[in-house]
Amino acid sequence: MNKSLKPHVTLAVITATALLLAACGEEEADGADAATPTAAQDTRRIINVEVVTLQTQDFRDVIRLTGTVAADREVMVSAEAGGTVAEILVDKGTAVTTGQILVRLDDDLLEAQRNDARAQAKLAEELWTRIGKLFEEDGIGTESEYLQARYTAESATARYALMEERLQRTTIRAPFDGIFDTRLVEIGSVVAPGQAVGSVVDVDPLKVTAGVPERYAADVVVGAAAGVSFSDLDVTGTASVSYVGARVHSGNRTFPVELSLETPVAGAKPQMVADVTLQRRLISGAIVVPRQALVRTEDGYAAFVVESASAATAVARQVTQGPSANDRVVITAGLSAGDRIVVVGQHQVADGDLVRIVGE
Template sequence: MIERIRKVESKAALAAAVAATLTAGCAPSGQEGEAAEAAESFVKVVNVEVSTIELSDFTTYIRLTGEVEALNDVTVSAEESGAIERFYVEKGERLRLGQPIAKIRDNVLAAQVREAEAAAKLAAERYERQRRLWEDEGIGSEIAYLETKYQAELQAARLETLEARLERTVIAAPVRGIFDERLVEVGEMVAPGTPVARVVDIDRVKVVGGVPERYATAVTVGDPARISLEVFGGEEFQGVIEFVGSTVDPRNRTFPIEIVIDNPERLLKPRMVATVEIANDRLQEVVVIPQTAVLRTEDGYQALVVAREGGEGNGELFARARRLELGASYNNLVVVKTGLSLGDRLIVVGQQIVEPGDRVRIVNAAELAADGS
């Protein structure tokens, strides 16, 4: 708010009026009338623009800064030991769930699988022969029968384990997304747990931020949120709050939230900085005015309105002060609890150079038409 300052023009007008009075006192009687007429016509009229007060809905927002993150950002690791034999895809390619990314050399495991297949087959044949002898002809012992049975099961389990290990030499995408980074090269040795590739899914992203603790009751899962990024010229993206933290960070007295946004065109990238707005207070049918129309005084706040005096339709227009009680504010707008009424013509341009009681002239066309001037 800007403190009101009486303009130099007012002093100049006063000096001119005094000079005119002195001149009239020294002039012949014929010139006194002319001087008086001139002084009467010298009245300051300030051009102003006004806005007619109406009721409207008003929403305040919690505004915070967040950072874009991929909804799925996965480091894919090897599950078997060996040298990287090849990569099936190039960086930047889009991957399906389960699509092969790389291959670990499997010659040793493949040989072990072939050996296990033969051992399992032999054990199964021995078991089947012993079963027939024991169950059908009563030949042999139960111990011999059980030994061949357990041996067949053991060899089958060993084969299953080796086949699973052989399958794991193909490193596949655990999620759908973009093959964003290769972390090893062909020929490099890896062990279980060695990072091999990074897969990022940005078809949906999340914006992570911290909400001041005073808004703890205003933010809940499922609430909508608006997200804008400076790089896109303020274009807004719509998201939904899908996570609200249960604890407050003692360092900055905020609690974390995550907002999920559909990103089909992949415009939003991880690590981008975003502005988040979450609806807080929703007020209906209230008086809302620009903050620039509010003037600070020693006693509080006031605004200037235009009032016609001296007859409907042909009276003069004057600036009149109204003391204000203000409410919530957001984005250069403020709610007026008391002080203005429906239909009041609020001065929104020129209020800094007008004093209460000054004559004014409305210059914005729409309000002139409504006034009939």
């Protein structure tokens, strides 16, 4: 009887063991399935970032140029007559006024000729007066004698005036108020007619000259506001466009402009370099972002926008850039007012990453 029961006991034990193992397997599987979401959540990285919320604002689009300071007027003063320099009455660097004598040439010979011409003119005038009186009142003499005396007197007077003018040309004067900036002659120098003896510059006010690329031809007009800065002096000033050139330079494709400084700039001198910002236009309601918020991509540039649904997620958006100034860029497409964009940590995140906003 014991022999007949043995196979049945063994089969029961095997069946029970199999059921126990299956039950344990299901419990382990259920435990593994329950642990899976937790493990996935633990492996997703969360990156700390700082954000700014975009708002519309006005943006001044400017043209940046490098200009040169110039005197309002500058001329080379030349001798109208030839001769030897006899006197230099003004030292270089001295302020002068209109008509002030700068240099005088030796005029002894011309002065003697002028005096002779004056005497001849006076004599001829007296003879004409006497002959005219005798001819008109007493009928003495002929008309031809009277006319001859008249023409002689007029010729002598003209010669005297000519000699006086030549004598005046030996004196070289300042053409306007300014600074006698350079002197090119010394006492005893022989100068020819038209030879420069020095220069006079008018530095009150100063102006700035610059070349503007031709693509901005429609944007620059007389009266446009501008800013001027001098890095060597660490000062800035305001200016306005006073002249716009009518032609484009064929070499560098720029047209000239001149700007009048509206406020004096202490220490500024002609030929100094100045940084010029010309206001091109005012863009109202623009979306403006810090330049560092943009990340270069294969398709251009993108900004990371933090979207809050169930969790804060960084989403990459391709953007289209407009004009820029300093560290600010106008975005013409891709972003809207109210977007929160990453400005710190943008190079550590990828599209779809979870982020933690700090600094708010």
